[in-house]
Amino acid sequence: MFIQIFTTGGTFDKVYFDALSDYQIGEPQAGELLQQARINGDFALQSLVKKDSLELNDADRDLIHAAVSACPHRHILITHGTDTMTVTAATLADIEDKVIVLTGAMQPARFRDSDAPFNLGLAVGALNTCPDGVWIAMSGRIFAADGVAKNRIAGVFESK
Amino acid sequence: MFIQIFTTGGTFDKVYFDALSDYQIGEPQAGELLQQARINGDFALQSLVKKDSLELNDADRDLIHAAVSACPHRHILITHGTDTMTVTAATLADIEDKVIVLTGAMQPARFRDSDAPFNLGLAVGALNTCPDGVWIAMSGRIFAADGVAKNRIAGVFESK
Amino acid sequence: MFIQIFTTGGTFDKVYFDALSDYQIGEPQAGELLQQARINGDFALQSLVKKDSLELNDADRDLIHAAVSACPHRHILITHGTDTMTVTAATLADIEDKVIVLTGAMQPARFRDSDAPFNLGLAVGALNTCPDGVWIAMSGRIFAADGVAKNRIAGVFESK
Amino acid sequence: MFIQIFTTGGTFDKVYFDALSDYQIGEPQAGELLQQARINGDFALQSLVKKDSLELNDADRDLIHAAVSACPHRHILITHGTDTMTVTAATLADIEDKVIVLTGAMQPARFRDSDAPFNLGLAVGALNTCPDGVWIAMSGRIFAADGVAKNRIAGVFESK
Numbered sequence: 071m072f073i074q075i076f077t078t079g080g081t082f083d084k085v086y087f088d089a090l091s092d093y094q095i096g097e098p099q100a101g102e103l104l105q106q107a108r109i110n111g112d113f114a115l116q117s118l119v120k121k122d123s124l125e126l127n128d129a130d131r132d133l134i135h136a137a138v139s140a141c142p143h144r145h146i147l148i149t150h151g152t153d154t155m156t157v158t159a160a161t162l163a164d165i166e167d168k169v170i171v172l173t174g175a176m177q178p179a180r181f182r183d184s185d186a187p188f189n190l191g192l193a194v195g196a197l198n199t200c201p202d203g204v205w206i207a208m209s210g211r212i213f214a215a216d217g218v219a220k221n222r223i224a225g226v227f228e229s230k
Numbered sequence: 231m232f233i234q235i236f237t238t239g240g241t242f243d244k245v246y247f248d249a250l251s252d253y254q255i256g257e258p259q260a261g262e263l264l265q266q267a268r269i270n271g272d273f274a275l276q277s278l279v280k281k282d283s284l285e286l287n288d289a290d291r292d293l294i295h296a297a298v299s300a301c302p303h304r305h306i307l308i309t310h311g312t313d314t315m316t317v318t319a320a321t322l323a324d325i326e327d328k329v330i331v332l333t334g335a336m337q338p339a340r341f342r343d344s345d346a347p348f349n350l351g352l353a354v355g356a357l358n359t360c361p362d363g364v365w366i367a368m369s370g371r372i373f374a375a376d377g378v379a380k381n382r383i384a385g386v387f388e389s390k
Numbered sequence: 391m392f393i394q395i396f397t398t399g400g401t402f403d404k405v406y407f408d409a410l411s412d413y414q415i416g417e418p419q420a421g422e423l424l425q426q427a428r429i430n431g432d433f434a435l436q437s438l439v440k441k442d443s444l445e446l447n448d449a450d451r452d453l454i455h456a457a458v459s460a461c462p463h464r465h466i467l468i469t470h471g472t473d474t475m476t477v478t479a480a481t482l483a484d485i486e487d488k489v490i491v492l493t494g495a496m497q498p499a500r501f502r503d504s505d506a507p508f509n510l511g512l513a514v515g516a517l518n519t520c521p522d523g524v525w526i527a528m529s530g531r532i533f534a535a536d537g538v539a540k541n542r543i544a545g546v547f548e549s550k
Numbered sequence: 551m552f553i554q555i556f557t558t559g560g561t562f563d564k565v566y567f568d569a570l571s572d573y574q575i576g577e578p579q580a581g582e583l584l585q586q587a588r589i590n591g592d593f594a595l596q597s598l599v600k601k602d603s604l605e606l607n608d609a610d611r612d613l614i615h616a617a618v619s620a621c622p623h624r625h626i627l628i629t630h631g632t633d634t635m636t637v638t639a640a641t642l643a644d645i646e647d648k649v650i651v652l653t654g655a656m657q658p659a660r661f662r663d664s665d666a667p668f669n670l671g672l673a674v675g676a677l678n679t680c681p682d683g684v685w686i687a688m689s690g691r692i693f694a695a696d697g698v699a700k701n702r703i704a705g706v707f708e709s710k
Contacts, residue, residue: 073370086401086413088401088496093413107348108370152408176406178406178501181406181501182500184266188263188350191355191370192355193351194348194351194355194370195359196358198355198356199356210351211271212359226270246561248632248656253566253573340661340663341658342661382568427668429690430690430691503586505586505587505588508674511667511670512671512675512678515687516675516679519680530588530674531678532678
């Protein structure tokens with residue numbers, strides 16, 4: 071199984087820039103985490119956008135849609151900020167013949183206690199087993215993309 | 231989805247004991263990793279055995295079989311050493327009406343660059359989506375338990 | 391050697407709050423890191439302020455001065471944001487009969503690749519060996535507090 | 551301050567080799583940890599031996615002595631297994647005009663909760679402030695090399 075990863079930023083890739091006293095989106099972390107996981111199979115990673123997902127606009131989502139549509143591979147993994155993950159997922163619903171899984175993190179992958187490695191494993195589990203369609207892998211659950219919402223207060227994704 | 235975790239030892243839980251200048255099986259790590267992953271749902275963890283999987287014997291496997299059979303929950307996650315994971319999986323094949331997923335790690339969960347959090351996510355992905363049966367979640371893949379072997383030299387699980 | 395730790399916030403203790411999409415000062419990390427380091431000796435930790443050091447004001451510094459002055463112990467370790475560490479250090483210069491060491495971090499202690507554990511070790515090294523006075527332990531160096539400046543562009547402390 | 555690092559193995563550098571179901575000495579970790587600590591100054595690292603310190607013999611110690619003696623730099627940092635750290639330190643006592651600091655770890659540097667980064671910071675603190683001689687930086691303390699012993703049961707170094 072070949073996995074094409076598209077990264078779009080979000081907490082998953084946040085890094086601290088001391089010179090700015092601020093956190094910003096850094097280099098994508100998913101590739102390093104997959105190598106660390108010693109997966110049996112190849113993957114490629116392309117960074118499409120580096121934004122907090124609250125700042126993603128229509129042009130960004132058009133770009134993501136175009137990249138996924140044009141991708142020759144069937145298994146697509148997208149790392150994405152959690153706040154508008156379902157919005158982007160909805161725009162991908164018309165793409166056929168692909169298993170598309172979005173995941174993200176509540177704590178940056180660079181943190182020692184991040185949920186990022188687990189969530190990435192969860193997403194790859196979904197790529198292995200889910201039929202064509204758009205899926206969200208968060209909070210230890212795999213949701214159909216149109217049946218889930220983020221509960222911001224509780225910090226979890228849940229069925230809607 | 232309630233997840234019942236049974237731990238059996240293996241590299242996943244190895245810890246270094248300085249007083250012995252040796253590594254041994256320590257306390258199970260899966261519970262802490264699930265909390266860190268902020269999963270939406272409850273789970274329980276029971277430690278059945280603490281052994282390197284090369285040292286598991288028939289009595290240990292009988293114990294594991296009995297615990298899984300007697301468990302009232304449908305979703306069972308077993309952490310297990312990788313060297314004989316398929317042997318134990320085979321003994322569980324007669325258990326009905328349960329989704330049983332075995333996973334493990336090539337590097338102890340206490341290592342910074344361990345594959346353990348990813349593998350645990352992969353296993354939980356399988357619990358979400360696989361039908362009843364026995365499954366092995368390793369190397370970024372979800373395998374039917376009777377169709378996989380560990381390639382010890384390459385350090386990956388692959389279809390046989 | 392008993393070590394009294396006073397924490398004041400800074401990058402050292404920053405944590406990500408997903409509900410706010412923002413980083414803020416979290417619980418002090420120095421105590422956990424000292425336990426992890428298995429030090430031979432006792433310590434106590436008191437949180438005085440939780441601020442980015444650019445936001446510390448005169449009242450905060452008066453509070454820090456009062457706490458250090460009133461402390462019955464000789465060895466004082468202060469974790470502090472890096473941007474105004476030298477300003478706070480200067481206000482402590484009149485305190486006698488104490489070894490006062492300030493340290494901090496360029497990357498939050500919760501990051502896997504943080505400089506925080508190393509810097510804490512460096513500071514404890516200074517507590518072991520430096521005479522009474524105020525010292526800054528950063529960038530692998532131990533500086534007299536009035537002889538050092540942060541080079542914000544280069545991200546290091548250096549002699550001035 | 552230029553730091554010359556000599557590595558000799560020990561728990562500090564232990565890594566798990568799955569193919570052997572065993573832990574062995576891996577590549578030296580001190581260089582990566584110093585980079586992570588963003589130290590202000592240059593250093594060089596040379597691996598002299600890769601052994602558990604219980605297995606170091608006279609020939610190994612002659613090699614270490616020769617390397618330190620021949621080194622043109624004044625500040626020497628040696629990473630070493632903890633069980634015979636004081637034995638090696640004693641053989642270096644005749645070397646003049648150098649600050650020699652030995653450190654190690656109770657838990658491998660590759661562990662998430664290792665004492666290795668802290669201990670390395672402690673050792674660099676000693677290099678900054680100690681006079682010429684041989685020093686052991688362990689357990690949050692800096693000891694003259696001939697005044698310390700490892701308490702194997704308690705897992706700490708203490709004055710003898």
